[in-house]
Amino acid sequence: MRGMTTPAAVITDAAAYAQAVEDAVKASAAYYAGGSSPLDDDSYDRLVRGIAAWEAEHPEQLLPESPTGKVAGGAVEGDVPHTVAMLSLDNVFSPEEFTAWTASLARRIGHETERFSVEPKLDGLAVAARYTDGRLRQLITRGDGTAGEDVSHAIGTIEGLPGQLGEPVTVEVRGEVLMTTAQFEHANEVRTAHGAQPFANPRGASAGTLRAKERAYTVPMTFFGYGLLPMPGTEAELATRLGGLAHSELMAQAATYGINTTATTAVPGVTADSVEQVLARVQEIAALRAELPFGIDGIVIKADLAADQQAAGSGTRAPRWAIAYKLPAVEKITRLLEVEWNVGRTGIIAPRAVLEPVEIDGATITYATLHNPADITRRDLRLGDHVMVHRAGDVIPRIEAPVAHLRTGDEQPIAFPETCPRCGAGIDTSEQRWRCENGRNCHLVAALSYAAGRDQLDIEGLGHTRVVQLVDAGLVADLADLFALTREQLLGLERMGETSTDNLLAAIAAAKGQPLSRVLCALGVRGTGRSMSRRIARYFATMDNIRAADAETMQRVEGIGTEKAPSIVAELAELAPLIDRLVAAGVNMTEPGATPPAPEDAESGDGDEGAAPAGGPLAGMTVVVTGAMTGPLEKLSRNQMNELIERAGGRSSSSVSKKTTLVVAGEGAGSKRAKAEDLGVRLATPDEFAALVADLLD
Numbered sequence: 001m002r003g004m005t006t007p008a009a010v011i012t013d014a015a016a017y018a019q020a021v022e023d024a025v026k027a028s029a030a031y032y033a034g035g036s037s038p039l040d041d042d043s044y045d046r047l048v049r050g051i052a053a054w055e056a057e058h059p060e061q062l063l064p065e066s067p068t069g070k071v072a073g074g075a076v077e078g079d080v081p082h083t084v085a086m087l088s089l090d091n092v093f094s095p096e097e098f099t100a101w102t103a104s105l106a107r108r109i110g111h112e113t114e115r116f117s118v119e120p121k122l123d124g125l126a127v128a129a130r131y132t133d134g135r136l137r138q139l140i141t142r143g144d145g146t147a148g149e150d151v152s153h154a155i156g157t158i159e160g161l162p163g164q165l166g167e168p169v170t171v172e173v174r175g176e177v178l179m180t181t182a183q184f185e186h187a188n189e190v191r192t193a194h195g196a197q198p199f200a201n202p203r204g205a206s207a208g209t210l211r212a213k214e215r216a217y218t219v220p221m222t223f224f225g226y227g228l229l230p231m232p233g234t235e236a237e238l239a240t241r242l243g244g245l246a247h248s249e250l251m252a253q254a255a256t257y258g259i260n261t262t263a264t265t266a267v268p269g270v271t272a273d274s275v276e277q278v279l280a281r282v283q284e285i286a287a288l289r290a291e292l293p294f295g296i297d298g299i300v301i302k303a304d305l306a307a308d309q310q311a312a313g314s315g316t317r318a319p320r321w322a323i324a325y326k327l328p329a330v331e332k333i334t335r336l337l338e339v340e341w342n343v344g345r346t347g348i349i350a351p352r353a354v355l356e357p358v359e360i361d362g363a364t365i366t367y368a369t370l371h372n373p374a375d376i377t378r379r380d381l382r383l384g385d386h387v388m389v390h391r392a393g394d395v396i397p398r399i400e401a402p403v404a405h406l407r408t409g410d411e412q413p414i415a416f417p418e419t420c421p422r423c424g425a426g427i428d429t430s431e432q433r434w435r436c437e438n439g440r441n442c443h444l445v446a447a448l449s450y451a452a453g454r455d456q457l458d459i460e461g462l463g464h465t466r467v468v469q470l471v472d473a474g475l476v477a478d479l480a481d482l483f484a485l486t487r488e489q490l491l492g493l494e495r496m497g498e499t500s501t502d503n504l505l506a507a508i509a510a511a512k513g514q515p516l517s518r519v520l521c522a523l524g525v526r527g528t529g530r531s532m533s534r535r536i537a538r539y540f541a542t543m544d545n546i547r548a549a550d551a552e553t554m555q556r557v558e559g560i561g562t563e564k565a566p567s568i569v570a571e572l573a574e575l576a577p578l579i580d581r582l583v584a585a586g587v588n589m590t591e592p593g594a595t596p597p598a599p600e601d602a603e604s605g606d607g608d609e610g611a612a613p614a615g616g617p618l619a620g621m622t623v624v625v626t627g628a629m630t631g632p633l634e635k636l637s638r639n640q641m642n643e644l645i646e647r648a649g650g651r652s653s654s655s656v657s658k659k660t661t662l663v664v665a666g667e668g669a670g671s672k673r674a675k676a677e678d679l680g681v682r683l684a685t686p687d688e689f690a691a692l693v694a695d696l697l698d
């Protein structure tokens with residue numbers, strides 16, 4: 001795993017040091033008050049590392065207001081004293097640093113740490129929730145660690161923090177308040193609808209929301225507990241018992257009281273008996289990070305046993321028995337320079353953000369998705385805005401929100417196109433995603449290249465350049481024209497010799513034999529990608545059946561709901577002349593191995609049967625493929641693997657969940673394998689899987 005990506009800020013003289021301290025304290029105060037810091041975390045941490053480096057060289061110049069060594073950088077105060085200090089955490093950034101930390105902990109307590117607990121480091125803010133006789137009476141922020149702010153007004157708006165515990169106990173629960181991605185999107189939608197500025201990121205949104213006292217609206221947040229301790233009023237017997245429990249036992253106890261903990265997530269807290277086990281778990285959590293519905297900025301490792309914790313003790317800023325293993329930052333602030341509107345192969349007009357290049361976790365980011373025009377309006381994005389950009393794993397970078405408090409007033413509204421930016425035709429704005437009225441004919445080259453692609457008609461020799469040539473020469477104006485191409489026409493093109501012409505014609509002829517699922521996919525009907533096309537083709541078995549289906553019948557295919565069904569039916573009706581010409585050209589319109597739905601079945605109308613044949617070695621199974629395939633499966637693309645799964649009676653899926661029955665994990669499998677292990681889903685190697693479906697392999 002990579003360590004720090006950004007070096008410390010370099011401070012060269014006392015004046016620069018004083019300025020850096022002032023900047024850091026200001027940023028920190030804004031950060032804890034409501035996330036309106038001008039700096040992203042990476043820049044803040046860099047600044048503080050620079051301050052610490054200067055102080056190490058010039059201890060005599062240390063300014064009393066310096067953020068180093070203090071909870072919350074010394075920028076926050078409170079008036080409700082904590083019974084036990086609420087501290088921050090020290091950091092490590094690599095396996096080596098972590099190992100060194102465990103060694104120093106062992107020296108301190110006089111023996112190796114018996115057991116560790118390993119939990120995600122939730123990226124929200126810490127609160128203490130005081131329960132008296134099982135009732136939530138008071139909610140307090142961390143503040144400066146010794147006293148926090150009373151935010152009891154937020155009681156009732158935080159999921160996972162019940163007003164009433166399952167038992168009438170008097171205890172203090174500590175944990176993190178955060179917003180899930182969905183809660184964050186919702187919060188900003190509600191805020192902008194009320195004329196308020198959006199929050200820059202989920203962390204700032206929860207800080208700002210928690211502290212806001214009088215608002216016309218409430219937005220939900222989520223709580224995860226990671227501490228349980230006695231407080232004044234706690235029964236003596238319970239106090240003694242809690243004091244002796246291991247961290248993992250406390251978490252189990254909190255859960256039985258009804259408190260939400262990470263046990264409900266894909267990254268539950270676990271215990272580990274060795275450094276190796278801890279590091280393996282760190283890797284697993286890191287691999288799952290991009291898929292989590294909430295932000296984490298590291299992994300927290302604690303000595304699990306109470307005796308070990310007591311022996312280690314705490315410093316003024318952080319406990320000595322716990323450490324944060326930090327992960328690289330996934331968020332940076334940069335500027336939104338421009339919005340491009342690109343027309344895709346189905347005629348969808350999608351906005352894309354052009355950013356001032358910014359480095360996030362080793363990659364330079366210049367573009368981010370913006371989904372659709374409504375998304376821009378909802379978040380009140382403007383050109384020239386500073387924006388919080390998020391990028392984790394292989395997921396396409398996204399703009400989280402504008403950093404509204406950095407606005408200068410020079411920002412400009414984002415202009416939406418009034419006509420298709422590609423062909424000038426009108427725009428159909430009836431759905432969230434806008435579409436050129438010319439549909440797939442608008443970007444014919446993209447539509448045809450897609451149709452000829454490996455996972456659709458698989459026409460070798462018909463790459464992008466060749467398609468451009470055919471379209472420019474006026475030889476092809478739609479998919480059916482491909483099948484009418486003559487030898488003479490092709491020979492007339494530049495760089496087309498006899499051999500390549502014959503090869504291309506043969507490839508086009510072969511494409512006529514592709515299964516219906518691929519032909520359907522090649523048509524590029526909105527909402528029918530590869531797997532949906534396979535489900536439709538398997539359910540209906542023939543193109544005639546598909547075309548005969550009304551919206552209600554279409555909904556019998558799994559995954560097609562009331563919204564998608566009518567649009568698919570309408571688009572297929574639009575495509576009727578094209579489909580007729582494909583049929584006339586001899587293109588196959590049946591799905592091998594699929595049987596059409598029986599008429600009774602069509603009347604019973606209950607959902608998802610028929611999506612796969614009843615039998616087959618994978619009947620009733622949901623299968624996910626990850627990593628590189630080897631052995632008999634080596635040559636199969638991911639799409640072909642999914643086709644194979646469905647031919648074998650199973651259902652293919654791209655993400656692992658509790659519903660997954662089998663994960664085929666090849667070399668290099670990462671987060672999906674980890675998740676399968678977490679959920680206890682059965683794993684198979686490519687060879688084991690090949691044996692399972694041997695009858696279908698040729």
Ligand SMILES: NC(=O)c1ccc[n+]([C@@H]2O[C@H](COP(=O)([O-])OP(=O)(O)OC[C@H]3O[C@@H](n4cnc5c(N)ncnc54)[C@H](O)[C@@H]3O)[C@@H](O)[C@H]2O)c1
Nearest residue numbers: 027028031037039040041044088089119121122126226300
């Ligand atoms: N952008 C800015 O201007 C700015 C300013 C100040 C601080 N910061 C950021 O804040 C961070 C430092 O803040 P900090 O002092 O709050 O420390 P921290 O967030 O790095 O670590 C301590 C906190 O971790 C949290 N935590 C999450 N999961 C936990 C778990 N399972 N067990 C225990 N604790 C858990 C708790 O809230 C605890 O208080 C840095 O990442 C820094 O970049 C940013």
Ligand SMILES: [Zn+2]
Nearest residue numbers: 420423436442
């Ligand atoms: Zn167009």
